[in-house]
Amino acid sequence: MITAQKGTKDILADEIAKWHFVENAMREVFEKANYKEIRTPIFEATELFARGVGDSTDIVNKEMYTFDQKGRSLTLRPENTAGVVRAYIEHGMHRISPPVKLYYKGPMFRYERPQAGRQRQFHQVGVEVFGVDAPSCDAEVISTAIAFLNKIGLNDLELEINSLGCEKCRANFREKLKEAVKPMLEKFCDDCKMRYEKNPLRMLDCKSPECQSYLATEAVQNAINSDFICEDCQEHFEKLKGYLDALGIKYNVNRLLVRGLDYYNRTVFEIKSNSLGSQNAVCGGGRYDSLVTTLGGQPTAAVGWAMGMERLMALIPDVNASSLDAYIVCQDLNESLKLAKYLRNNGLKTEFDMQGKNFSKGFEKALKSGARFAVILGEDEIKAGKVTIKNLTSKEQVTVNKEDILTQII
RNA sequence: GCGAGUGUCGCCAAGCGGUUAAGGCCCCGGAUUGUGGUUCCGGUAUUCGUGGGUUCGAUUCCCAUCACUCGCCCCA
Numbered sequence: 001m002i003t004a005q006k007g008t009k010d011i012l013a014d015e016i017a018k019w020h021f022v023e024n025a026m027r028e029v030f031e032k033a034n035y036k037e038i039r040t041p042i043f044e045a046t047e048l049f050a051r052g053v054g055d056s057t058d059i060v061n062k063e064m065y066t067f068d069q070k071g072r073s074l075t076l077r078p079e080n081t082a083g084v085v086r087a088y089i090e091h092g093m094h095r096i097s098p099p100v101k102l103y104y105k106g107p108m109f110r111y112e113r114p115q116a117g118r119q120r121q122f123h124q125v126g127v128e129v130f131g132v133d134a135p136s137c138d139a140e141v142i143s144t145a146i147a148f149l150n151k152i153g154l155n156d157l158e159l160e161i162n163s164l165g166c167e168k169c170r171a172n173f174r175e176k177l178k179e180a181v182k183p184m185l186e187k188f189c190d191d192c193k194m195r196y197e198k199n200p201l202r203m204l205d206c207k208s209p210e211c212q213s214y215l216a217t218e219a220v221q222n223a224i225n226s227d228f229i230c231e232d233c234q235e236h237f238e239k240l241k242g243y244l245d246a247l248g249i250k251y252n253v254n255r256l257l258v259r260g261l262d263y264y265n266r267t268v269f270e271i272k273s274n275s276l277g278s279q280n281a282v283c284g285g286g287r288y289d290s291l292v293t294t295l296g297g298q299p300t301a302a303v304g305w306a307m308g309m310e311r312l313m314a315l316i317p318d319v320n321a322s323s324l325d326a327y328i329v330c331q332d333l334n335e336s337l338k339l340a341k342y343l344r345n346n347g348l349k350t351e352f353d354m355q356g357k358n359f360s361k362g363f364e365k366a367l368k369s370g371a372r373f374a375v376i377l378g379e380d381e382i383k384a385g386k387v388t389i390k391n392l393t394s395k396e397q398v399t400v401n402k403e404d405i406l407t408q409i410i
Numbered sequence: 411g412c413g414a415g416u417g418u419c420g421c422c423a424a425g426c427g428g429u430u431a432a433g434g435c436c437c438c439g440g441a442u443u444g445u446g447g448u449u450c451c452g453g454u455a456u457u458c459g460u461g462g463g464u465u466c467g468a469u470u471c472c473c474a475u476c477a478c479u480c481g482c483c484c485c486a
Binding site: 003006057058059062063078079108110112113114115116117118122123124125126191205208259261270277278279281282283284305306307308309310311312329331357358359360361362363364366367368374376378379380388390392395397 | 411412442443444445446447477478479480481482483484485486
């Protein structure tokens with residue numbers, strides 16, 4: 001037997017109503033906030049992710065599905081910010097009066113060990129806003145995320161925010177941090193020793209309790225809490241917090257929040273749920289003002305976020321699929337087919353008994369189908385040119401002319 | 411890449427060295443070719459993830475392997 005590949009999943013009928021619910025909510029919330037949907041290809045040049053996502057990230061170093069086609073290196077997208085930025089540049093969207101507000105949803109691919117809340121093919125929904133460097137834009141994007149989560153019934157999630165500063169202050173901070181850590185570097189885990197060289201900020205994210213305890217020492221804490229952020233960045237962050245306060249959005253400032261993708265600067269944020277197990281982030285995002293130039297475009301400010309749809313699904317209750325309006329009980333399949341077509345064309349969700357064996361079976365199927373009405377079309381009715389309609393909940397039944405079926409049911 | 415747990419029907423499972431491999435759900439057929447989900451009767455695993463080994467005998471014990479699940483890492 002050929003089975004679905006490790007880390008991939010079939011989304012079956014019993015779950016699909018939930019996906020439709022989330023997708024509908026998404027469209028409604030985003031369209032109201034004037035975001036436009038964008039659909040980019042599922043594979044891109046490998047180079048796009050190497051440059052865009054960053055070659056110090058795990059995503060690029062060990063999680064990409066990369067293959068060669070006629071000497072070209074292609075990769076199944078592991079995330080969609082790089083693809084959207086590529087499209088933004090390629091289609092000259094800088095000519096559009098800012099902000100350029102885009103949203104997307106679709107499958108992403110990362111080669112990782114699957115576990116709760118993590119698959120190799122998974123789905124993300126995300127937004128990206130280009131062209132505005134003002135902190136109001138950061139607030140707008142976070143506000144959109146919260147509005148969407150609220151719309152699907154998620155109200156008690158935790159928002160964490162932080163500011164990484166700009167290029168300059170980041171370089172500054174990196175040095176301060178390295179200096180503070182240096183005397184006890186040997187005690188840190190192997191990963192952190194590597195991070196110390198390649199991307200020291202990521203040490204702050206380490207989950208190892210030992211590393212966290214060294215980070216908690218006074219010298220390191222002083223470095224973390226020092227005012228490494230320049231005045232402009234500080235002002236940007238303060239304004240953002242003010243806007244969030246005005247919106248009534250609760251948040252925690254987490255100085256250790258750095259996020260794993262290389263392209264972020266200034267604002268970064270994460271939305272977490274404590275009922276998800278260990279993969280508890282539902283949303284992650286931030287500002288990435290240098291990515292458009294990194295990928296060859298004009299200098300363009302940008303902010304965005306992405307959410308893992310499977311993690312959202314895990315948090316919301318089941319959604320009932322819409323039920324059938326009518327189930328046709330009839331042994332003459334010509335009549336069944338014609339009547340089904342007629343009812344469907346008139347907006348009724350209709351099913352019929354394709355076996356047409358006998359009335360008892362037909363009724364049983366009508367009942368099991370959960371339809372509101374059984375539409376009975378037997379020999380007697382066909383002769384008389386009539387139809388019997390039975391309300392399956394109230395058990396009332398009437399025989400009417402064919403033209404009156406719709407008024408009876410509606 | 412590392413660590414732990416679990417594999418008996420579509421689903422939930424019992425059996426733990428000798429059974430004809432329980433039971434329940436779902437599904438299918440009949441009682442029942444014009445009216446109800448109930449009820450009753452019947453049907454659905456030559457085989458216990460796969461391959462070896464131990465044994466007179468293995469679903470049961472041992473080894474390997476595969477798959478799934480959870481955790482580390484990382485991320486959404």
